[in-house]
Amino acid sequence: MNAMDCQLEQYAKDFQALVGLHRDLEQRYEHLSTSHRQLAGAGEVLRSMSPHTRVLCLVTNLQGDIVQGTDRARALFERTVKKVTSIQSAVAILHLPRLKSLFESRQCDSFIAAVDAPEILLNPTSEVLNGEIFVMSPLQTVNGGTSTVYWFIHELGKREQREFTSNPFGAQSIARRTAAVVFDASGSILAMDAGFQHLTGLEEENVRQIELTMFHTPDPENVNRADLLREVRLLGQWQGEVSAIADQRLAYRQWMSVSAILDANRKVVAYAAQLVDREKMLMAERFLLDAHYHDAVTGLPNRKYFKEQVARRIAAERQAGGHVTLLSIMLDRRQWINDTHDTAVGDAIIKKMGDRLLALTRGCDLLARADDDQFMLLLPGPHNDAEIVIVATQMIKALSEPLTIQHQVMQIGGSIGCAMFPQDGSDFPTLTKNAESTMRLARKAGGNRYCLYKHRGQSVPAVAQSRNDSAAIDQCDIPTTNMELSA
């Protein structure tokens, strides 16, 4: 093969490497986009389900004349220049025909008239309400032969506002994420929307039996049922976490806001309540916290979480006069693997190493992935060096065991630096700094060894490597063909 052919072959090799790199980047991009989508979704769930602090509810007759409302809803309309006396004057012009047909179709012969009408846009062009978009969903009740419509008003979040502005006729799903219920002055149910039945999982005949006093908080000492009602009567509103009504088997957790609807004499005539699915909120919260505090590759806590926990632990031990030890664990050859293999191999190594370390920890220890190829371990209360040495030796042994990834046998190895509280550092930054500098000393001394901060300078190889071992593994050679000269 002549020199030119060799050169072209080198071009082909570089091209292959670039293609691999591109594929790798694409995968990482895909992974990141998925995480980003999930996080955005969880954030959206939380935003859309944020508990209502006060229920916004206007009450009208079947002609649309506003007769009552919760204090908050009335305050909202009192801010407008023109006094709003009918629901029609509060609604966006483009929704007026829909409102008209809604009133015309009202039937007064059912106990619960669950309204399946889509939301109606509140006049968004009003100067006072500028920048806020509200939608209303109506709920009709028939009490003593009189039909009343309760208009539950939701303020839209930013994203919902965008969706609504681009398509104001599109069916929104706000009502499905929340539930609206109306109780009479004695606390018996008057009407509820489809979302309520969905949220509580109760049959229709059971729903009719529900009373406001049947809700209870998961924490019995917090508010008892009588208190809930008394507080609404006294203060006009109550909000908090409730679990499903009566039936403990259906212990869904919900966030309920209740507001009293008062007549002209400030006498309670009804209660308007809104519920959101607390379970779903908690799930979204947990998801966001997980992403915030955990490393996606190993599933271990990240440095942020570790720092918070260790700082807390140190504060506790300072009071109690106890000890903790911080181990900084660095993989010896992972950086080289990263440079010579694609990210998937690097990630697989980190995952396996994390698993091995985790298998050696006790329940009270805390292991975290602190950096790209660094783990940190918190050992509460070792009484002497010997205990730390046992752990460090075991860990180095575990890290130096060969592992097979993509049919390749590799040996990674690790270096550990140990610093103890309080003698080697009295706070997290000092302790970490000392553990890490000790770890770097151990690494400099050849790796695959541990070192205690107080004995720095005398790192101990935990596992003596035989020649046979090292023959089986990839050698960490620096490419010698092309080198950059030092200045």
Next chain:
Amino acid sequence: MIKKVLVVDDQPEIRHLLSLTLGADYEVLAASDGTSALEAVRLHQPHAVLLDIMMPGQIDGLQVLSAIRTAESSRHTHVAMVTARGLAADYRLATELGADAYFIKPFSPLQMVNWLQEKLK
């Protein structure tokens, strides 16, 4: 401003390959021997020079390097030696004369692009 890179090699194929490799990011100038290389350095003042060691004619790559480092106008030009000779003596001499990098043929175009990007950013 587009940076200028001078490619000095007696093989037209290598000059062509390097022009293709670097042409998208740099203005690539070419010279086929030491004399025309020095002329090009004087005339165009390139930001970097990729310099073959063994070339026909009276001046070889190491002499060109020496001349570049001596002249006031080109003293700080980045120079990489590109050679088929992986001799330790050449490498030492190039270092002493002030070469910034040393690529052995067949060189990796990726490494060369990375080196140029690093130096000319």
